Amino acid sequence: MSDCIFCKIVNDEIPAKKLYKDEHVIAFLDIAPITKGHTLVIPKVHQESISAVPAEYQQKMMHVSSQIGKAFVRTGEYDGFNLHLNNGQCAGQVVPHAHMHVVPRIGTDGFHWNWRNLSYEENEADEIIAKFNEKFSI
Ligand code: 5GP
Numbered sequence: 001m002s003d004c005i006f007c008k009i010v011n012d013e014i015p016a017k018k019l020y021k022d023e024h025v026i027a028f029l030d031i032a033p034i035t036k037g038h039t040l041v042i043p044k045v046h047q048e049s050i051s052a053v054p055a056e057y058q059q060k061m062m063h064v065s066s067q068i069g070k071a072f073v074r075t076g077e078y079d080g081f082n083l084h085l086n087n088g089q090c091a092g093q094v095v096p097h098a099h100m101h102v103v104p105r106i107g108t109d110g111f112h113w114n115w116r117n118l119s120y121e122e123n124e125a126d127e128i129i130a131k132f133n134e135k136f137s138i
């Protein structure tokens with residue numbers, strides 16, 4: 001897509017600090033990292049939603065992301081990593097080209113997810129599953 005910043009990185013029209021590329025994906029450092037080494041793994045095809053990305057590209061995104069996380073841990077600089085994907089503006093997606101975040105972590109890096117712990121009312125979980133099952137297909 002001509003006005004997509006990540007397609008421009010795929011096509012070498014704008015620079016990026018690339019770590020890896022193959023026929024399906026490229027990986028490059030995030031320009032404003034959560035931790036140093038924060039990497040984005042993107043499909044070479046333009047789709048805004050991860051669910052619209054062809055399965056072989058999705059599979060490669062996950063495989064490459066986990067291997068990049070493992071490599072950062074092997075450097076000895078990190079103890080673990082987060083894989084994180086924002087899908088949709090309401091979910092925090094800013095760049096409308098699907099991408100996986102790989103965030104290398106150490107316990108002292110000072111970053112915390114703003115997690116919360118809700119609970120289900122009686123029957124609520126079963127109702128959610130019933131509605132989901134009406135729509136789910138794979
Ligand atoms: P999102 O919020 O859409 O999941 O994440 C988009 C990410 O892309 C952000 O972490 C942001 O820092 C990164 N980003 C945006 N523009 C560029 C760019 O031009 N180059 C690089 N390397 N990263 C970018």
Ligand code: ZN
Binds near residue numbers: 004007008097
């Ligand atoms: Zn794109």
